[in-house]
Amino acid sequence: MGKDTVSVVRQACKKFDHEGSRILDILREVQKRLACVSGETMDLLAAELSTHRIEIEGLVSFYSFFSENRKGKIIIRLCDDIIDRFAGIERVAKVFSEELGIGIGETSSDWNFSLEFTPCIGMSDQAPAALINETVVTKLTPESAGVIARSLKKNLDTSALVKKKGDGNNADRLVNAMVENNIRKKGEVLLGDNVRAEAGLRKALKKKPEEVIQEVLDSGLRGRGGAGFSTGLKWSLARKAKDARRFVICNADEGEPGTFKDRVLLTERADLIFEGMTIAAYAIGGTSGIVYLRAEYEYLLPYLERVLARRRKAGLLGKNIGGEKGFAFDIRIQLGGGAYICGEESALISSCEGLRGEPKTRPPFPVERGFLGHPTIVNNVETFCCAARILDGGPRWFAAMGTAKSSGTKLLSVSGDCAKPGIYEVPFGIRVADVLDMAGADDPTIVQVGGASGEMLNRGSFYRKICFEDLSTGGSFMTFNSSRNMLKIVDYFLEFFIHESCGYCTPCRVGNVFLRERIQKIMEGYAVKADLDYLKDLSRTIMMTSRCGLGNTSPRPVLSSIDQFPVVYASLLGEGGEGLEAGFSIQKALEESRRIAKRSSMIYDPVYGGSSD
Amino acid sequence: MTRFMEEAAIESMAEKVGDIMRNAFVFNIDGVGVKGKDGQTIMDAADQAGIYIPRLCDVEGLEPQGSCRVCTVKVNGRPAAACTQPAAEGIEVENETLEIFNWRRDLIRMLFHEGNHLCPICEASGRCELQAMAYRLGIFQPAKYPYLQPVRPIDASHPDIMLDTNRCIRCGRCIRASKDIDGKNVFGYVGRGMHKRVGVNGKNLAQTNVHLDDRAIALETCPVGCIIRKGLGFFTPIGQREFDRAPIGSTIEKAVLKRGKK
Numbered sequence: 001m002g003k004d005t006v007s008v009v010r011q012a013c014k015k016f017d018h019e020g021s022r023i024l025d026i027l028r029e030v031q032k033r034l035a036c037v038s039g040e041t042m043d044l045l046a047a048e049l050s051t052h053r054i055e056i057e058g059l060v061s062f063y064s065f066f067s068e069n070r071k072g073k074i075i076i077r078l079c080d081d082i083i084d085r086f087a088g089i090e091r092v093a094k095v096f097s098e099e100l101g102i103g104i105g106e107t108s109s110d111w112n113f114s115l116e117f118t119p120c121i122g123m124s125d126q127a128p129a130a131l132i133n134e135t136v137v138t139k140l141t142p143e144s145a146g147v148i149a150r151s152l153k154k155n156l157d158t159s160a161l162v163k164k165k166g167d168g169n170n171a172d173r174l175v176n177a178m179v180e181n182n183i184r185k186k187g188e189v190l191l192g193d194n195v196r197a198e199a200g201l202r203k204a205l206k207k208k209p210e211e212v213i214q215e216v217l218d219s220g221l222r223g224r225g226g227a228g229f230s231t232g233l234k235w236s237l238a239r240k241a242k243d244a245r246r247f248v249i250c251n252a253d254e255g256e257p258g259t260f261k262d263r264v265l266l267t268e269r270a271d272l273i274f275e276g277m278t279i280a281a282y283a284i285g286g287t288s289g290i291v292y293l294r295a296e297y298e299y300l301l302p303y304l305e306r307v308l309a310r311r312r313k314a315g316l317l318g319k320n321i322g323g324e325k326g327f328a329f330d331i332r333i334q335l336g337g338g339a340y341i342c343g344e345e346s347a348l349i350s351s352c353e354g355l356r357g358e359p360k361t362r363p364p365f366p367v368e369r370g371f372l373g374h375p376t377i378v379n380n381v382e383t384f385c386c387a388a389r390i391l392d393g394g395p396r397w398f399a400a401m402g403t404a405k406s407s408g409t410k411l412l413s414v415s416g417d418c419a420k421p422g423i424y425e426v427p428f429g430i431r432v433a434d435v436l437d438m439a440g441a442d443d444p445t446i447v448q449v450g451g452a453s454g455e456m457l458n459r460g461s462f463y464r465k466i467c468f469e470d471l472s473t474g475g476s477f478m479t480f481n482s483s484r485n486m487l488k489i490v491d492y493f494l495e496f497f498i499h500e501s502c503g504y505c506t507p508c509r510v511g512n513v514f515l516r517e518r519i520q521k522i523m524e525g526y527a528v529k530a531d532l533d534y535l536k537d538l539s540r541t542i543m544m545t546s547r548c549g550l551g552n553t554s555p556r557p558v559l560s561s562i563d564q565f566p567v568v569y570a571s572l573l574g575e576g577g578e579g580l581e582a583g584f585s586i587q588k589a590l591e592e593s594r595r596i597a598k599r600s601s602m603i604y605d606p607v608y609g610g611s612s613d
Numbered sequence: 614m615t616r617f618m619e620e621a622a623i624e625s626m627a628e629k630v631g632d633i634m635r636n637a638f639v640f641n642i643d644g645v646g647v648k649g650k651d652g653q654t655i656m657d658a659a660d661q662a663g664i665y666i667p668r669l670c671d672v673e674g675l676e677p678q679g680s681c682r683v684c685t686v687k688v689n690g691r692p693a694a695a696c697t698q699p700a701a702e703g704i705e706v707e708n709e710t711l712e713i714f715n716w717r718r719d720l721i722r723m724l725f726h727e728g729n730h731l732c733p734i735c736e737a738s739g740r741c742e743l744q745a746m747a748y749r750l751g752i753f754q755p756a757k758y759p760y761l762q763p764v765r766p767i768d769a770s771h772p773d774i775m776l777d778t779n780r781c782i783r784c785g786r787c788i789r790a791s792k793d794i795d796g797k798n799v800f801g802y803v804g805r806g807m808h809k810r811v812g813v814n815g816k817n818l819a820q821t822n823v824h825l826d827d828r829a830i831a832l833e834t835c836p837v838g839c840i841i842r843k844g845l846g847f848f849t850p851i852g853q854r855e856f857d858r859a860p861i862g863s864t865i866e867k868a869v870l871k872r873g874k875k
Binding site: 039052053054055057058061062339356361363498499500501502503504505506507509510511513514517534537538541544545546547 | 692723724758783800804812815
């Protein structure tokens with residue numbers, strides 16, 4: 001074991017005061033400097049942090065951004081969500097692969113490069129995109145991929161890849177990204193020019209905490225992550241819980257495929273987010289705050305840290321905030337490790353505590369016993385922004401927008417086959433058709449609202465409305481034209497869930513694999529009608545018996561596609577005569593034998609004994 | 614002991630008894646009234662009443678974790694894991710309905726098809742809870758799901774104990790037993806999703822401080838044939854094995870029958 005490893009581990013542990021709950025940060029530091037967290041490093045870390053090696057291994061093997069095997073100095077993570085796939089990420093991947101001489105999942109022999117696929121990185125409006133270490137590269141083409149690969153081979157500096165900076169704060173020295181905001185429609189609540197700095201906080205501090213909660217209740221604000229729980233109710237439950245310490249956590253783990261609105265809020269409305277968190281802290285009696293930032297958005301970290309530092313200096317964080325005696329609150333940013341499940345609030349809390357990102361058993365709910373056992377509220381980035389605006393504009397102003405049960409505006413992240421992908425701030429209740437018009441959708445045939453766990457719609461359903469009463473969404477809105485294969489979309493979503501399931505409970509861990517197997521059977525054309533019943537039955541078991549929201553919703557793309565596109569399914573189903581059905585594909589089963597034998601099958605292949613190469 | 618302290622002790626005891634009385638309540642399982650008290654789960658109360666709710670990851674003496682989901686019941690119409698869901702006054706619990714029965718069969722099948730469970734050659738056959746549960750739920754033949762046929766390495770490094778995680782159902786009983794009872798952390802979960810598995814605290818089992826006397830290694834801890842004691846195979850003749858005599862869950866059901874007769 002090198003001296004280097006020992007000193008890296010010691011320094012990393014020291015940097016975070018050997019704090020067990022900061023182990024994710026420690027691992028990130030070690031991973032960055034050593035390009036892996038090897039078994040020996042795990043032993044060292046366990047000794048240094050007085051824990052067990054198995055705990056460290058549990059973390060390293062859970063989070064995608066850590067690895068036991070050594071990676072390259074530069075890790076190229078190509079976003080392969082469905083939007084990027086349709087936008088040509090495969091061709092981009094081929095260029096990277098050829099230029100660097102490594103396949104997907106491989107590391108170059110000089111330890112300079114690793115090439116990987118990664119789920120949605122929050123750039124669907126500028127797909128295909130990739131992360132090169134922390135640097136985001138967007139709108140990739142085979143040509144630009146070639147330029148990037150050659151530039152990296154000459155010089156391992158990723159900052160040189162940003163030739164033209166994006167708009168707004170993307171051009172800030174500390175962000176320095178080629179990312180574009182793509183704000184297409186500004187609304188009155190979040191993206192308009194009428195957002196007045198700290199107005200909500202100032203007004204809140206003049207009120208009693210109970211009054212602040214009442215205003216949020218009166219506004220009808222519901223969680224913007226997609227589940228739609230009443231924000232005011234969550235806050236009042238946390239306030240009622242008996243404890244000296246309470247926590248305010250902002251969920252910035254935006255991972256739902258096709259969602260990128262939090263990216264824009266974090267870039268352009270950072271102060272508003274922190275303001276909303278501070279108001280929440282005042283309301284519930286919160287003592288500390290955490291922003292859980294997804295690992296993919298690490299490029300925003302230095303900028304966000306600077307905003308926090310400025311707020312501390314201005315007396316907006318720290319002790320006696322805004323001159324309010326006795327009101328102390330501060331915020332730290334916790335970087336994630338690459339796990340979609342951490343967007344689930346109790347899994348997010350586990351992750352903040354330095355544990356595997358697995359949902360916790362409920363009850364108790366986080367508002368009673370959350371982070372480190374203390375009452376905790378977890379709200380979405382957009383929710384905190386809304387709360388700050390409600391305190392400024394008043395609950396009536398907010399409730400006047402939207403529908404009866406979904407007040408206010410909603411940020412939609414529109415992507416896919418349309419002329420103007422980007423962010424649209426629209427009042428709740430807007431019809432799908434109107435969103436498609438605004439975005440200049442090209443021949444919209446399949447629309448997916450709410451991301452992978454959302455609903456798939458056919459043309460006959462475009463009259464439906466986006467609101468909690470009808471189509472609830474965290475903001476993902478993907479449109480596909482008639483050239484797209486509907487089943488490829490369903491298959492991708494299942495692949496995504498299989499990859500992102502934490503594996504804690506049986507139905508989600510295993511059931512999604514079985515769903516995908518049967519969807520592929522349909523795609524391959526040897527399924528029969530009974531397979532649809534099988535899918536529906538299995539879906540129901542998964543949804544009813546899973547432990548958290550992931551498994552409770554993961555079969556939805558299967559069910560909604562069967563409901564909305566029955567003809568597509570029917571066209572792919574065989575007769576299934578005589579009550580017989582194909583249990584497996586003989587061709588598929590033969591593939592391995594062909595590979596091993598290096599020849600084709602004497603019985604099943606058309607050319608007898610010919611080479612399969 | 615001073616008189617004052619005695620009085621205080623008596624007072625506090627009286628308070629405790631009062632608490633117990635106050636916090637006792639009744640709720641229904643499949644329409645039958647069951648007694649419960651604060652702090653009990655639905656599973657605890659059901660066990661006490663002699664009503665068996667099928668389960669695999671939950672076992673007496675360990676903290677429940679609600680991962681296998683076999684104990685899924687409906688509480689006031691909503692699904693919940695009986696092993697972690699608190700019992701509460703007046704709730705209506707559904708346990709033995711056709712719908713729930715089918716979910717449980719699906720879950721048991723998922724566990725069978727996810728791993729490699731070859732009962733005829735498995736040393737745990739006859740005392741295996743997965744096998745016994747399949748019989749109890751009426752699963753007699755493979756059906757429906759594809760076999761995933763994983764190839765997971767066998768850890769035979771330790772002189773006394775062997776691990777064949779191809780038979781593991783991720784119930785985590787060994788993990789909790791090692792952590793909470795043995796105070797050793799020999800086992801732990803690693804990986805995610807389909808790749809989630811039970812790992813050991815070291816390169817392999819031989820490098821850990823595991824011992825045959827650990828609760829984690831005890832026969833009743835591993836519900837399947839994943840943790841194997843070397844040199845101790847097929848020790849009970851067929852016909853006399855635990856579940857040859859009575860179906861799984863019957864001890865819970867019988868315990869109350871006996872009590873009832875007294």
